[in-house]
Amino acid sequence: MEVGLEHYLVVSSLLFSIGLLGVVLRRNLILIYMSLELMLNAANLALVAFSRFTDNLDGQLMVFFIITVAASEVAVGLALIVALFRRRQTTNVEDLATLKL
Amino acid sequence: MTDILFYILSALTLVFGLLVVANPFSRNPVTSAMFLVMTIVSMAGLFVLLHAFFLAVIQVMVYAGAVIVLFLFVIMLLDINEEEKRRFQVFGAVAGSIGLLSIAGVLVKTITTSGIGADRSPSLEGSTPLLGEALFTQYVLPFEIMGLLLLVAMIGVILLSKKELE
Numbered sequence: 001m002e003v004g005l006e007h008y009l010v011v012s013s014l015l016f017s018i019g020l021l022g023v024v025l026r027r028n029l030i031l032i033y034m035s036l037e038l039m040l041n042a043a044n045l046a047l048v049a050f051s052r053f054t055d056n057l058d059g060q061l062m063v064f065f066i067i068t069v070a071a072s073e074v075a076v077g078l079a080l081i082v083a084l085f086r087r088r089q090t091t092n093v094e095d096l097a098t099l100k101l
Numbered sequence: 102m103t104d105i106l107f108y109i110l111s112a113l114t115l116v117f118g119l120l121v122v123a124n125p126f127s128r129n130p131v132t133s134a135m136f137l138v139m140t141i142v143s144m145a146g147l148f149v150l151l152h153a154f155f156l157a158v159i160q161v162m163v164y165a166g167a168v169i170v171l172f173l174f175v176i177m178l179l180d181i182n183e184e185e186k187r188r189f190q191v192f193g194a195v196a197g198s199i200g201l202l203s204i205a206g207v208l209v210k211t212i213t214t215s216g217i218g219a220d221r222s223p224s225l226e227g228s229t230p231l232l233g234e235a236l237f238t239q240y241v242l243p244f245e246i247m248g249l250l251l252l253v254a255m256i257g258v259i260l261l262s263k264k265e266l267e
Contacts (some may be wrong), residue, residue, distance in 0.1 A: 001127040003107045005218025007127055008151070010209050015118050016124040017205035022122030024197040030130050030176060034137050037168065038118050039225060044160075052151045055224040061240055063156055063183070065234075067163050068247045072254035074168050078175045085179050 007048035016042035029081050029091040033074065040070050107150055113143040130176045134169055141165050155229045 016040060022035025044063045051059025085091055117140040121133045121237055141164040148157035 003104045005221055006212055007107065007111075008147070009212045009217070011114065011147070013208035013212060014115055014205055017120055017201050017208065017245045020204070021198065021201040024201065025122060026195055026230065028181065029132060029180065030172065030179075033135055033174065034133055035122055037137065038121060038140065042139065044156075045144060045147060048148055048151050048153050048156060052153070052223050052225045053218060053221045054211065057235055058155055060156055061235055062230060063153075064137065064159070064236070065243060065247060066160060067156075070162055071168055072251055074171060075254050075258050075263070078171055079223060079258040082178065083261050086212075091179060091181055092175075 005053040007051055009046055012042045012046040012049065015039075017044065027093050029084075029093060029096075030078075032093070033077055033081075037070065037074070040066060103150055107147070109144040110143050110150065114140055117143060124252065124256055130181055133175065134172045137172075138165050138169050157234055163226065163249070182266070 019038030019042060022038065023032050026032055026035065038080075044066055047059040047063050048058045051057060051063075081091060084096070088096065090096070117136050120136040121140060124132055124136070141160060145157040145160045148160060219262075
């Protein structure tokens, strides 16, 4: 069977599910961030596949912007984690329950 | 030939992605970061198969070159390796995995039965000149806003990492 749009979308949705599983399963803030990166990458793959199969360049430009936003998001997020670690000496989400009622 | 490459690259992407979130051999964050690099590189291969050559190069340069290095810096700066001492909530993990498996099943079933790619053939050639032209004419405002966003992120990171942050 020839590889078509569905194949790429299936890979993308499976990768998104893996990333979501990481967010649910892991308790370390840094690993949760890595899982978020996986989910963003899954969205990028879907956009590039749509762009290729619908003959429209806008999808690839969207991916370009998503990569930029993801890079700045990671920089700010990791700086927040470092600042948090300095005050609390932990990156485990179960120890960061100050907002819990 | 490209079909075989697609299957190999997507299998590699999914296996490495799974090893990022649930590695049975090691719970060290550095191992996860290394497998994230492998996931990114396999995905760049998928981009090449989709004829998005510029994005494949950007993917490797920005993610594998910048984002992962940032991750590794923070992991080594904080020296995190006490995760294995934690008790593992089996019920929560099993429930979460079942829920995620059903979400993945629904997504895959929807995509395969929708017939979204039935009458579509791969047509776009993602050439870099066309991409640059669109970026600097039609999308010049978002492009400038991206530059501003990066500046804001840089200032924010410097502010957050200052020692005397109260």
